Amino acid sequence: MSENRAPTNRLIHETSPYLLQHAHNPVDWYPWGEEALRRAKEEQKPILLSIGYSACHWCHVMERECFENPEIAAQMNRDFVNIKVDREERPDLDAIYMNAVVAMTGQGGWPLTVFLTPDGVPFFGGTYFPPEDRYGRPGFPRVLTAVAEAWRTRHAEIEAQSRLMLQELSRSLVPEEGVPMPLTPDLLEKAYRAFAESFDAAYGGFGGAPKFPQASGLEFLMRYYLLTKRVGALEMVEKTLQQMALGGLRDQLGGGFHRYSVDARWLVPHFEKMLYDNAQLIRVYLHAAQITGNALYRDVVADTCNYALREMRSPEGGFYSAQDADSEGEEGKYYVWRLEEVKAVLEENEAKLFCAFYDVTEAGNWEGRSILHVAMPLQQLAERFGITLEQAAERLASARAKLLAYRMQRVPPATDDKVLTAWNGLMLSALAESGAVLEERRFLEAAEGCGRFIEQHLTYRDAEGRLRLYHLFAKGHAKGVGLLEDYAFCIEGFLCLYEATLQEHWLALARELAKSTLSQFEDTESGGFFTTPPEQNDLIYRPMDWTDDALPSGNSVMSEVLQRLALLTGEAELREAALRTLRRMVPLMERYPTSFSRALCALCFYLSDPQEVALLGSKEALEDFLRVLRETYRPNLVLAQADTAEAANASGLALLEGKTLVEGRPTAYVCKNYACKAPTTEPMLLRQQLSSGQ
Incomplete structure (x- = not known):
């Protein structure tokens, strides 16, 4: 790969480092978009879709061996419309076509190589292909020849099979509807035993x-x-x-x-x-x-x-x-x-x-x-x-x-200098918690900086006034429609930042993003959340992601953060949405427990009878109480704080309503279902109350 050559394809105009790595290939690459899809339909050519990411070793290998080879590139350009996708820019596309390749071959990975009809429906695929037969894999030129020949001679058959594939894909790993399942x-x-085995x-x-x-x-x-x-x-x-x-x-x-x-x-x-x-x-x-x-x-x-x-x-x-x-x-x-x-x-x-x-x-x-x-x-x-x-x-x-x-x-x-909204939400949670627990100011300042970055560069308001997210920030600009994972991970990040700093602003952001998520993504009939908002219309079906893999699914994270927000705010509709999501996942958790471990964390929260802690007093005066709360891991606890009784009643948080300072001193309330133990002004008594409630 030489970056000194003149650009030879359309990827030179992209911002993704991965796509830019392929901008000088002799392949006539298109980014995913209307231009490529329209050409495939007009010329009735199959699409060769290649998906990878910048840190992927085998993606680099296949580029060097195949996409930089002039003969292979000529074959690709003659017989296919070639589209290159950065999976981190479009995880929704990646998930759809990865599911298809796994269904067809029994395995997946990157680079992902998928052949599509002009309508975008997959009919053949694999992962890495070498330039000639080796590793027990067919050489890429042989694959290209076979697929092109099949398209020319068995066009109608492939179209029919692809329609069946689409039906199967749209149904795959979608929980069966029916009587709501109990959360037990x-x-x-069952999950513990599966992990132990x-x-x-x-x-x-x-x-x-x-x-x-x-x-x-x-x-x-x-x-x-x-x-x-x-x-x-x-x-x-x-x-x-x-x-x-x-x-x-x-x-x-x-x-x-x-x-x-x-x-x-x-x-x-x-x-x-x-x-x-x-x-x-x-x-x-x-x-x-x-x-x-x-x-x-x-x-x-x-x-x-x-x-x-x-x-x-x-x-x-x-x-x-x-x-x-x-x-x-x-x-x-x-x-x-x-x-x-x-x-x-x-x-x-x-x-x-x-x-x-x-x-x-x-x-x-x-x-x-x-x-x-x-x-x-x-x-x-x-x-x-x-x-x-x-x-x-x-x-x-x-x-x-x-x-x-x-x-x-x-x-x-x-x-790869893309700044992905979802992954920054994960980092926001990590730094906020670490800064608070380790009492490391640098980590907490970095968390606050990350929170401000997300708010300033990755949020906007739509025509209806809803707070919305972009999917990524690259080369000085935000782009891409925010996906469920962007919202879920950022909501959790802002909740963690609120608990670490006790700044109401971060909780307000989490709360507003949660409402926006419900309005854009929720399947109100059956429960759960779609991966994409309604306006993302360049997909062959609207996906729902349920499994917890290298990343937790947006559904799993939403099912916990909505429960947490519901306890803080008293808004029953948040809890109901969370439990609808969890109940819809029960059949899948029964069959594949280790693939739903983050959802099981949300179930742990539900089954734990969570503790609610309200703190009254200035942040500085509450430091000893906060050390007690952070001295051990308390995942089944929610926290709210206000400086004064007046601020508590004005907060709009059910957990803070009616709470006052005792004798003007910093005060802690330990509650369950808003029924509270006697308020305490002593951190040692707070520790005892928390322990007796476990």
């Missing part, structure tokens, strides 16, 4: 290689533990978090987590870094730290937040979407080490200590080089080198700082 603890127990007791995580972090699953297991005290749930979480934190999945120098591990031991990562993984893992480690008090988890939270602030934050205060796996054309080159490099940077004794701890050897542990991972406990390292634990920790920290400074002089992986 049996669903939680797939748990890797040796290395943590679930299933075999490749291994993904599964943040939503770990979150569910912590919530389940808090509800039931089943120690096995917390043991699965701790084993997994410790193995990930000590392994190559975590960037031991720079902080943050790579996308997934290609092996079962969490040693060899797929080196891309995604904002959404890191945002979710920050919260998982933070909640584990609150439950267990383990200092390792707090360190991981701080390191990952610092990584995000250092490498992923935009000048405007939002956060970029991803960093590539490759640098200088090699996967992982930026992150791995040769023994002589470490020796060149560090003093001799320092290098010996570092290499022993992080497994840096002459032979290496991956393709002749070393992926840093913790090879022994710190106590063992100290004993081996005859030093104290404190000395070992200090020397390792010094060595890491030197090697990080050296590494930053290397050619870094490319950063």
